[in-house]
Amino acid sequence: METKTETNTKVKNVNRKMEGRSLWMDGWIRLKRNKLAMFGMWLVIIICLSAIFAPYITRYDPNEQFIWTEGASVKLAPPSSKYWFGTDVYGRDIYTRVIYGARISLQIGFAATTMSVIIGVVLGSLAGYYGGFVDDAISWLTNVIFAFPFLLFVLALVAYLPPSLPLLYMSIGIISWASFARVARGQVIQVKEMEYVEAATAIGGNDSRIIFKHILPNILAPIIVQATLEIGSIIMLESSLSFLGFGIQPPKPAWGYMISEGKQYFLSGQWWWSVFPGLAIMALVLGFNLFGDGLRDALDPRLKQ
Amino acid sequence: MEYSQAKLLEVRGLKKYFPITGGLFRKTVGHVKAVDGVDLFIKRGETLGLVGESGCGKSTLGRVILRLIDATAGEITYGGRNLLKLQRWQMQDLRKKMQIIFQDPYASLNPRMTVGDIIGEPMDIYNIAKGHEREEKVLELMSTVGLGTQHIRRYPHEFSGGQRQRIGIARALAVNPELIVCDEPVSALDVSVRSQVLNLMQELQRKYKLTYLFISHDLSVVKHISDRVSVMYLGKVVEISEKNELYDKPLHPYTKALLSAIPIPDPVVKRERIVLEGDVPTPINPPNGCRFNTRCQYAKPICSQEEPVLKDVGTEHFIACHLY
Numbered sequence: 001m002e003t004k005t006e007t008n009t010k011v012k013n014v015n016r017k018m019e020g021r022s023l024w025m026d027g028w029i030r031l032k033r034n035k036l037a038m039f040g041m042w043l044v045i046i047i048c049l050s051a052i053f054a055p056y057i058t059r060y061d062p063n064e065q066f067i068w069t070e071g072a073s074v075k076l077a078p079p080s081s082k083y084w085f086g087t088d089v090y091g092r093d094i095y096t097r098v099i100y101g102a103r104i105s106l107q108i109g110f111a112a113t114t115m116s117v118i119i120g121v122v123l124g125s126l127a128g129y130y131g132g133f134v135d136d137a138i139s140w141l142t143n144v145i146f147a148f149p150f151l152l153f154v155l156a157l158v159a160y161l162p163p164s165l166p167l168l169y170m171s172i173g174i175i176s177w178a179s180f181a182r183v184a185r186g187q188v189i190q191v192k193e194m195e196y197v198e199a200a201t202a203i204g205g206n207d208s209r210i211i212f213k214h215i216l217p218n219i220l221a222p223i224i225v226q227a228t229l230e231i232g233s234i235i236m237l238e239s240s241l242s243f244l245g246f247g248i249q250p251p252k253p254a255w256g257y258m259i260s261e262g263k264q265y266f267l268s269g270q271w272w273w274s275v276f277p278g279l280a281i282m283a284l285v286l287g288f289n290l291f292g293d294g295l296r297d298a299l300d301p302r303l304k305q
Numbered sequence: 306m307e308y309s310q311a312k313l314l315e316v317r318g319l320k321k322y323f324p325i326t327g328g329l330f331r332k333t334v335g336h337v338k339a340v341d342g343v344d345l346f347i348k349r350g351e352t353l354g355l356v357g358e359s360g361c362g363k364s365t366l367g368r369v370i371l372r373l374i375d376a377t378a379g380e381i382t383y384g385g386r387n388l389l390k391l392q393r394w395q396m397q398d399l400r401k402k403m404q405i406i407f408q409d410p411y412a413s414l415n416p417r418m419t420v421g422d423i424i425g426e427p428m429d430i431y432n433i434a435k436g437h438e439r440e441e442k443v444l445e446l447m448s449t450v451g452l453g454t455q456h457i458r459r460y461p462h463e464f465s466g467g468q469r470q471r472i473g474i475a476r477a478l479a480v481n482p483e484l485i486v487c488d489e490p491v492s493a494l495d496v497s498v499r500s501q502v503l504n505l506m507q508e509l510q511r512k513y514k515l516t517y518l519f520i521s522h523d524l525s526v527v528k529h530i531s532d533r534v535s536v537m538y539l540g541k542v543v544e545i546s547e548k549n550e551l552y553d554k555p556l557h558p559y560t561k562a563l564l565s566a567i568p569i570p571d572p573v574v575k576r577e578r579i580v581l582e583g584d585v586p587t588p589i590n591p592p593n594g595c596r597f598n599t600r601c602q603y604a605k606p607i608c609s610q611e612e613p614v615l616k617d618v619g620t621e622h623f624i625a626c627h628l629y
């Protein structure tokens with residue numbers, strides 16, 4: 001016969017429900033062990049925070065032209081304790097402009113990528129789920145987009161329409177969804193054959209439940225990895241556009257445009273105008289790529305313990 | 306079995322052909338005749354075993370019965386209604402009564418859902434219970450199938466194969482079904498775990514008055530758990546009988562060959578192994594007449610011309626063979 005205390009302890013122990021470790025948690029734990037990926041993540045976070053808190057980490061206004069107040073000595077001045085990255089030919093502090101420029105690159109990067117993900121995942125999932133003609137049509141379209149010359153398309157759009165931030169990220173978004181469609185389609189095709197999807201039908205689930213509760217959560221991982229890596233490409237694309245003068249209009253401090261402005265002075269030794277924005281682009285893209293690679297390894301289902 | 310001898314489920318002339326497409330425009334060039342005219346019935350409260358080699362169509366048959374795959378032809382009568390004529394929403398409602406336990410304990414559970422959600426999902430779908438009440442029911446089910454209730458918030462990958470199969474069983478029981486199709490439920494488990502799960506299933510059958518269609522290729526397992534057994538070959542049922550009668554006095558040549566292959570754990574006993582010649586023919590182009598005639602040692606000319614009909618040779622022992 002159990003004593004009262006023994007029974008109570010048993011009931012208490014049974015009632016203490018143990019929290020499970022989801023696959024996402026598993027992935028996160030694996031990711032944390034990857035030093036390079038963590039470095040990439042922190043790099044991106046630091047740049048994002050810098051962009052958000054730009055006014056607090058810079059002293060000047062990005063468009064303030066000091067040649068009017070300080071004279072010719074601050075025209076294309078090299079990096080100094082006053083102007084950490086030097087000044088450009090208009091006397092603007094390059095460090096401040098680089099920090100504010102992060103806002104542009106990040107905004108476009110996130111906005112365009114989000115749009116691409118939504119378009120791509122919807123189309124790819126439809127293709128994978130329904131197959132047949134729907135699949136044929138969407139796959140054909142996806143292949144066309146893959147073959148499309150991005151730059152030309154965006155140039156054409158941007159050259160004829162009034163330039164604006166939304167126009168830029170929408171045009172990039174419209175042509176970048178192909179890789180997401182391909183990933184989503186492949187994943188949906190794989191997942192819909194899984195027995196747990198069959199089980200969902202057996203217990204009475206309708207299409208909507210199956211798609212949102214069973215299929216979507218299980219195709220997310222590769223899509224997230226793809227998105228992280230795509231942001232890098234999209235930021236490069238935006239930089240190229242700005243470089244060519246078709247992106248954000250001056251005097252906004254777009255990194256690509258700054259590189260373009262500074263290139264004529266590069267060979268005569270005044271390197272800082274082009275180099276610092278260039279380093280910024282490199283740092284941001286590198287950060288995303290390292291993080292994305294690490295994420296891919298961490299979420300690889302074959303490495304499940 | 307003290308339950309009524311009434312037929313819970315009856316299948317007549319059931320066919321499932323899978324189209325094979327070829328060419329640029331996906332023309333249909335042939336069919337895989339997975340299930341090719343099957344008649345059988347299951348009595349309320351019994352366990353009907355369904356045996357056959359891999360590829361004979363038994364898993365397909367199980368899924369077609371539940372309309373997880375749609376039949377090409379035939380009739381499935383459940384509770385007096387022809388399932389194949391039901392609308393989607395009517396079938397949805399009927400699914401409460403007919404559930405399935407899958408073979409693969411790793412693939413049949415959504416890896417992103419907790420055990421509590423997996424078992425509780427049917428309750429959500431049919432609005433049986435919500436919130437606290439739902440959790441109570443889930444905990445109760447978990448302890449009924451032998452899972453520690455403290456694991457309710459854990460994920461499938463944190464359990465062993467045998468435990469996952471129990472989760473699958475609990476999920477099948479969540480809506481109080483009458484019929485459960487068991488598609489090789491213990492084939493993927495360690496031998497040591499199998500008997501535990503089988504015993505659990507028998508216990509549950511007694512407790513909840515369940516009817517099982519037990520599909521397996523393992524003859525000894527089927528012998529242990531079934532009341533009656535049906536044997537399938539290449540998409541057709543060749544013999545159905547009460548368990549002991551089938552295992553002691555098999556009539557169909559294929560059944561005899563199958564049974565002779567069961568290992569007997571006694572080195573002294575001599576057995577006459579009937580070895581079948583040749584391979585199983587393709588289900589795309591099955592042999593004419595009796596499907597088994599190409600490998601049968603008793604084949605007569607009529608066997609390759611006319612298909613034998615499944616008929617009762619006395620004591621509810623059905624057989625499809627020209628010898629009888």
